[in-house]
Amino acid sequence: xxxxxxxxxxxxxxxxxxxxxxxxxxxxxxxxxxxxxxxxxxxxxxxxxxxxxxxxxxxxxxxxxxxxxxxxxxxxxxxxxxxxxxxxxxxxxxxxxxxxxxxxxx
Amino acid sequence: xxxxxxxxxxxxxxxxxxxxxxxxxxxxxxxxxxxxxxxxxxxxxxxxxxxxxxxxxxxxxxxxxxxxxxxxxxxxxxxxxxxxxxxxxxxxxxxxxxxxxxxxxxxxxxxxxxxxxxxxxxxxxxxxxx
Numbered sequence: 001x002x003x004x005x006x007x008x009x010x011x012x013x014x015x016x017x018x019x020x021x022x023x024x025x026x027x028x029x030x031x032x033x034x035x036x037x038x039x040x041x042x043x044x045x046x047x048x049x050x051x052x053x054x055x056x057x058x059x060x061x062x063x064x065x066x067x068x069x070x071x072x073x074x075x076x077x078x079x080x081x082x083x084x085x086x087x088x089x090x091x092x093x094x095x096x097x098x099x100x101x102x103x104x105x106x
Numbered sequence: 107x108x109x110x111x112x113x114x115x116x117x118x119x120x121x122x123x124x125x126x127x128x129x130x131x132x133x134x135x136x137x138x139x140x141x142x143x144x145x146x147x148x149x150x151x152x153x154x155x156x157x158x159x160x161x162x163x164x165x166x167x168x169x170x171x172x173x174x175x176x177x178x179x180x181x182x183x184x185x186x187x188x189x190x191x192x193x194x195x196x197x198x199x200x201x202x203x204x205x206x207x208x209x210x211x212x213x214x215x216x217x218x219x220x221x222x223x224x225x226x227x228x229x230x231x232x233x234x235x236x
Contacts, residue, residue, distance in 0.1 A: 011132075015136045015140055018139070018140040018143040018144070022147050022150070025146075028154065029153055032154055032157045032158060032161065075132075077132055078135050078136065079120075080120070080124060082124075085139070085142060085195075086191065088146060089187050089188065089191035092146055092149055092153075092187035093187050093188055096153050096180050097184060099153060100177065100180045100181065100184070102160075103160050103176045103180065
C-alpha cells in the first residue's frame with residue numbers, strides 16, 4: 001500500500017502515536033478515580049465519564065486528523081490542531097480540579 | 107498528491123487565536139503538537155501521583171502529609187497542563203510570524219515545583235524520625 005505522504009521522518013505517524021500514548025495515559029489516570037467509587041459513588045463515575053468522553057472523541061478524531069496531517073505534508077501546510085489541543089488541555093485541567101475538589105472537600 | 111483538494115480555510119476563531127502570519131512548515135506544526143503532548147503526559151503523571159497519594163497511602167503517610175502532597179501534585183499538574191496549552195499556542199504564533207520561539211516557562215515551573223514537593227516529603231519524613 002502506498003504511503004499517503006512522502007515524509008521520510010514519518011511525522012504524521014509519530015504525531016498520531018503521541019496522541020495515542022497521551023490518551024492512554026489519560027485513561028490510566030481516570031481509572032485511578034475508580035478507587036473513590038466506594039466513597040463518592042456517582043461523583044467518581046462522573047469524573048471517569050468525562051475523561052472517557054473526551055478520550056473517545058479525540059481518539060476517533062485521529063483517523064481524520066492523520067489524513068489531514070499526511071495531506072498537510074504534501075501541501076506543505078497543515079492546520080494547527082486547535083480543537084484537539086484545547087479539548088485535551090481542558091479535560092486535563094478539569095480532572096485536576098475535580099481531584100483537588102475531592103481532596104479538599106472530604 | 108494525485109488528488110489535491112484546496113486546503114480548507116480556517117475557522118475565524120482559529121485564525122484570531124493564531125494571530126495571522128504565514129503557514130509554517132507542517133513538520134514544525136506537528137513537532138509543536140508532539141511537544142505539547144509530552145507536557146500533557148507529564149501533567150497527567152503528576153496528577154496520577156496526586157490522586158494515588160490521596161487514594162492509596164492512608165496507612166503510610168500522616169493525614170496532613172497525604173493531603174499536602176496530593177494538593178501540591180494536583181496543582182502542579184493543572185498548572186503544567188494550562189501552561190502547555192498556552193505554550194503550544196505561543197510557539198504556533200511565533201512560527202507563523204517567523205519570530206524567535208518564546209522561552210519555556212514550563213521548565214522552571216516543573217523543576218521548582220518538583221523540588222518543592224520533594225522538599226516537603228523529606229521534611230515530613232525527617233520530622234517524623236526525630
